[in-house]
């Protein structure tokens with residue numbers, strides 16, 4: 001396979017960094033973004049095929065579009081956009097504030113939308129491209145304790161599902177990757193009380209609940225990142241799955257998918273007579 005040009009947001013830590021490392025080790029080029037250049041690990045700054053870019057995912061659409069345009073000029077193309085930057089904010093509707101809700105959507109949805117919108121015209125001109133959206137198990141099924149985070153991932157799923165139709169004729173593929181709970185730093189900040197809203201008496205204490213999961217997460221990040229690489233490139237276990245939109249990762253996430261199917265089946269049965277009673 002010819003070397004590819006990747007564009008990975010939030011590539012200074014977790015899945016983003018591991019994916020950048022993996023692609024670089026295969027001889028690909030990676031345009032990697034982080035909030036600040038100082039957030040990248042030292043070794044990455046020494047890799048000739050790593051193009052490190054400083055940006056907030058919440059930057060204006062114009063500045064993201066300029067940054068993407070400049071990257072295309074430097075490398076000739078972008079084969080794969082990985083919208084990886086994102087985080088989970090926990091707490092009930094009553095607990096999560098207006099500002100926290102907006103910031104969750106700004107990072108997880110509108111930031112991703114701005115990068116997606118900036119990259120599409122270049123991929124359309126190339127007549128090829130792959131857009132990989134990092135969603136989550138909560139993009140499939142809404143569990144207790146994170147309704148706003150869930151809503152932001154449902155937004156990503158809806159956007160991506162609907163987008164596939166308009167982009168397919170241009171040779172652009174869209175994939176949504178839904179990791180379950182992996183042993184990355186995702187829960188570490190939560191264990192320190194970050195990204196959990198003020199507690200209102202009577203609701204489950206998400207901070208305490210989640211911190212008990214830290215370091216007991218079932219997902220192996222190395223395997224997860226290997227699969228993401230394969231999904232984006234249509235290789236390995238993902239060979240022949242280029243038309244597949246959703247990829248849950250992890251047994252926990254697969255169980256969420258099965259629970260969702262059961263829920264939808266039940267809806268189809270129980271709500272059928274009402275649904276079919278309202279046509280002319």
Ligand SMILES: *[C@@H]1O[C@H](CO)[C@@H](O)[C@H](O)[C@H]1NC(C)=O
Pocket residue numbers: 057058059060061062105106107110111114
């Ligand atoms: C996305 O682009 C719009 C339009 O420039 C801008 O208002 C917004 O702040 C950008 N980022 C987010 C996260 O909404």
Ligand SMILES: *[C@@H]1O[C@H](CO)[C@@H](O)[C@H](O)[C@H]1NC(C)=O
Pocket residue numbers: 086087088185186187188189190194195
């Ligand atoms: C915690 O929230 C902040 C925003 O308040 C975000 O930048 C950070 O990435 C989050 N951390 C994790 C591990 O999700």
